[in-house]
Amino acid sequence: MNTQHRMEERLWEYIDGTGTAGDKQQIEDLLQQHAEWREKYRELLEISQALKSSELEEPSLRFSKNIMEEIAKLHIAPATKTYINNRIILGIGLFFVSLLVAILVYGFSQMDWSSAESNSISDKLSKVDISKFFNNSLINVFMMVNVLLGLVLVDNYLNNKRKQFRKEA
Amino acid sequence: MSAGLNDNELISKVLRGDQQAYAGLVHRYQNYVFTLTLRLVKNREEAEEVAQDVFIKAYKYLADFRGDAKFSTWLYTIVNNTCISFLRKKKLVVHSLDDEKVFKVADNRDAGFRADGVEQKSKQAMVNTAISRLKPDDAVIVTLFYKNEQTLDEIAQVLGLEVNTAKVRLHRARARLKELMETQFSHEVKDLN
Numbered sequence: 001m002n003t004q005h006r007m008e009e010r011l012w013e014y015i016d017g018t019g020t021a022g023d024k025q026q027i028e029d030l031l032q033q034h035a036e037w038r039e040k041y042r043e044l045l046e047i048s049q050a051l052k053s054s055e056l057e058e059p060s061l062r063f064s065k066n067i068m069e070e071i072a073k074l075h076i077a078p079a080t081k082t083y084i085n086n087r088i089i090l091g092i093g094l095f096f097v098s099l100l101v102a103i104l105v106y107g108f109s110q111m112d113w114s115s116a117e118s119n120s121i122s123d124k125l126s127k128v129d130i131s132k133f134f135n136n137s138l139i140n141v142f143m144m145v146n147v148l149l150g151l152v153l154v155d156n157y158l159n160n161k162r163k164q165f166r167k168e169a
Numbered sequence: 170m171s172a173g174l175n176d177n178e179l180i181s182k183v184l185r186g187d188q189q190a191y192a193g194l195v196h197r198y199q200n201y202v203f204t205l206t207l208r209l210v211k212n213r214e215e216a217e218e219v220a221q222d223v224f225i226k227a228y229k230y231l232a233d234f235r236g237d238a239k240f241s242t243w244l245y246t247i248v249n250n251t252c253i254s255f256l257r258k259k260k261l262v263v264h265s266l267d268d269e270k271v272f273k274v275a276d277n278r279d280a281g282f283r284a285d286g287v288e289q290k291s292k293q294a295m296v297n298t299a300i301s302r303l304k305p306d307d308a309v310i311v312t313l314f315y316k317n318e319q320t321l322d323e324i325a326q327v328l329g330l331e332v333n334t335a336k337v338r339l340h341r342a343r344a345r346l347k348e349l350m351e352t353q354f355s356h357e358v359k360d361l362n
Contacts, residue, residue: 009340018321018336047347051315054296056200057207059217064195067224071191074225076184079232 011041015048176240183231195224198241201317202248208300208308209252215259223251238326245317245327249309256305299350307342314339 013019014027030037110128111121174182174193182190202223207216227247234243300308313319313327325335 005344008344012340012343044347047343047350048315050292050296051300051311051346054293054300054316056316057204057297058200059203059220063199063203063217063221064192067195067221067228068188068192070221070225071188071228074229076231077229077233082232 007037007040008044011037011044014041015044177236180231180234180236180240183228191228194227194240198244199224201241202244204316205245205248205309205312206252208312209249209305210255211301211305215255219251219255220248222255223248226251239323241317242319242323242326245313245319249327249329252305295350295354299346299354302349302353303342303345306338307345310335310339311342311346 010019010023010027014024019027027037031041107125107128111124112127113124174190176194176197179190179193183194199220203216203220206220206223207213210216210219223244227244234240300311303311310324310328313324314321319327321332321335321339324330324339325332328335330338
């Protein structure tokens with residue numbers, strides 16, 4: 001079964017012309033030497049030709065007219081790249097990268113490199129005191145900023161919806 | 170009028186405000202798009218509705234077509250996405266080989282074609298019927314490869330797959346199609362040989 005399956009797979013590659021030149025030569029040799037391969041090849045080639053010659057389905061006669069009537073009411077939307085500002089994306093990226101670098105620099109500068117107690121970096125890193133920066137009030141401020149940003153986004157979204165609704169009305 | 174222009178020239182005209190140039194693109198691709206939607210949606214009326222929706226979406230977002238791929242590949246990506254969201258909305262049960270309804274429709278169509286008595290037509294009808302009996306995923310990949318003349322790279326792009334996955338899926342779809350043709354259309358397959 002598997003050999004049969006593999007044979008079909010290789011023959012399909014040969015028929016589609018997707019194999020390498022080496023594969024092609026190998027298949028041609030196999031076709032010359034084995035009647036079983038020739039038989040299967042003929043069978044698959046018939047199917048391939050039948051598939052190529054099958055007709056496309058046709059929609060109704062009003063199809064294109066309906067589309068043209070519909071698009072007459074529309075405007076082409078501006079390309080996405082015109083309203084996505086790459087500088088903003090770059091700015092956000094830079095913010096996160098610098099945050100990461102700042103945390104790493106702070107962490108490494110707080111490590112006690114001279115201590116002989118522990119040798120691994122993870123041991124040293126676990127002794128770094130970050131409570132000075134990541135305390136409850138900092139987390140609260142962070143959460144508040146997020147909530148505010150969320151509210152601004154919701155407000156923007158609802159404003160757009162309202163404008164769209166008015167335009168349609 | 171627009172028949173001699175290639176896709177990119179037609180698109181440029183549309184983007185410059187010549188809405189009528191879009192009719193050229195619709196005319197060029199309507200059968201391809203409709204065949205694909207029919208393979209996925211499996212109902213003529215709904216497939217036509219979805220295909221119209223595809224062309225309307227493509228028009229609306231035409232400015233986003235960057236021209237680094239073929240227009241047809243970009244269009245078929247919209248077909249795939251639109252069909253998927255349509256099927257999700259309708260919560261259609263995915264038709265499979267054991268779907269009686271599809272069999273019935275396909276049988277009727279097959280009988281109709283056989284009654285034509287035209288041998289070539291019958292062979293084409295047999296192939297079309299066999300494809301329509303495949304699962305939508307298999308039917309689409311076979312249609313994209315054979316009818317819409319998309320390469321494996323382009324198919325992978327349309328369906329959002331790795332090229333190797335697309336290749337495996339195409340092999341699998343063809344194997345199922347072959348099995349189906351041998352079991353359901355043994356007489357026609359003999360004629361074919």
